[in-house]
Amino acid sequence: MMRLQGKIALITGGGSGIGEATAKTFAREGATIMIADRDEAGAARVASEIKAAGGGAEYVTVNVAKPSEVERMVQTTADRFGRIDVLLNNAVYTGVGRVADLALDEWQRTLDVSLTAYFYATKLVLPIMVRQRAGVILNTSSTAGLVSDYKLAAYAVVKAGVIALTRNTAIEYARKGIRCNAVCPGSTETPGFMRTLARPRGFKETFASHIPIGRFAQPSEIANVMLFLASEEASFVTGACIVADGGFTAHSGNPYVPGQGPDWE
Numbered sequence: 696m697m698r699l700q701g702k703i704a705l706i707t708g709g710g711s712g713i714g715e716a717t718a719k720t721f722a723r724e725g726a727t728i729m730i731a732d733r734d735e736a737g738a739a740r741v742a743s744e745i746k747a748a749g750g751g752a753e754y755v756t757v758n759v760a761k762p763s764e765v766e767r768m769v770q771t772t773a774d775r776f777g778r779i780d781v782l783l784n785n786a787v788y789t790g791v792g793r794v795a796d797l798a799l800d801e802w803q804r805t806l807d808v809s810l811t812a813y814f815y816a817t818k819l820v821l822p823i824m825v826r827q828r829a830g831v832i833l834n835t836s837s838t839a840g841l842v843s844d845y846k847l848a849a850y851a852v853v854k855a856g857v858i859a860l861t862r863n864t865a866i867e868y869a870r871k872g873i874r875c876n877a878v879c880p881g882s883t884e885t886p887g888f889m890r891t892l893a894r895p896r897g898f899k900e901t902f903a904s905h906i907p908i909g910r911f912a913q914p915s916e917i918a919n920v921m922l923f924l925a926s927e928e929a930s931f932v933t934g935a936c937i938v939a940d941g942g943f944t945a946h947s948g949n950p951y952v953p954g955q956g957p958d959w960e
């Protein structure tokens with residue numbers, strides 16, 4: 696028995712990385728996917744790869760920073776399929792800079808793409824799910840919503856905001872048959888993240904060595920958490936933020952006394 700048989704899933708940022716892996720995982724479990732991405736080539740590729748594997752998928756090109764385009768994305772999906780069972784808010788933009796150096800327009804763009812778009816898509820999809828008396832909303836947060844990294848205040852704020860939005864959506868719609876959960880991935884080997892670690896040479900390996908499990912997540916490992924949350928197996932899970940980070944946030948981050956570190960050093 697497939698776990699998402701007959702379901703319609705709308706996935707923002709579905710043209711790459713975690714969104715792509717989740718789209719393919721959901722499709723393998725019987726869902727039909729609407730890939731929503733600003734990158735038309737990526738969205739078209741993922742949709743055609745899903746179809747080639749025997750699944751159902753279409754795509755819509757959208758810049759989620761623009762409210763009118765979020766409206767069109769939701770309307771197109773509802774018109775095409777007559778329902779929306781799963782919404783995954785996942786697209787991201789990240790402005791970078793220390794707090795005093797971060798440009799206001801970079802801060803604003805980060806909020807537009809990575810928080811306001813999540814709110815607005817959720818707001819527009821909720822009435823559809825309320826009518827259906829069923830639905831699942833998933834939000835991609837990050838360990839960055841729980842702990843901070845240098846020059847990433849804007850990212851930390853949107854990812855913490857996503858967790859708060861998840862909780863509010865969950866408690867307000869729990870009696871309408873709608874569940875809302877967030878996933879907090881740790882470092883995951885996606886095209887987007889790997890680009891940021893490309894330099895200097897060898898940095899990727901240093902970075903991975905700070906994760907207790909000793910490696911990055913594969914996008915499919917995050918997609919599996921999404922699948923659990925989207926499926927009926929998670930019927931009592933709402934308002935949660937599931938951390939999948941190879942033990943990264945389990946560690947305090949304190950340096951260790953020489954000789955008292957992990958056994959692999």
Ligand SMILES: NC(=O)c1ccc[n+]([C@@H]2O[C@H](COP(=O)([O-])OP(=O)(O)OC[C@H]3O[C@@H](n4cnc5c(N)ncnc54)[C@H](O)[C@@H]3O)[C@@H](O)[C@H]2O)c1
Nearest residue numbers: 708711712713733734758759786787837882883885887888
């Ligand atoms: N990769 C990681 O290590 C990691 C860790 C924690 C959280 N995350 C989160 O996972 C999500 C996906 O990240 P990823 O690593 O797969 O990134 P990615 O760059 O590989 O994919 C992101 C996709 O979003 C699309 N996108 C960006 N801006 C958009 C916009 N304005 N409108 C529509 N689509 C847009 C891009 O075109 C791209 O296809 C993000 O929310 C990210 O913050 C990633």
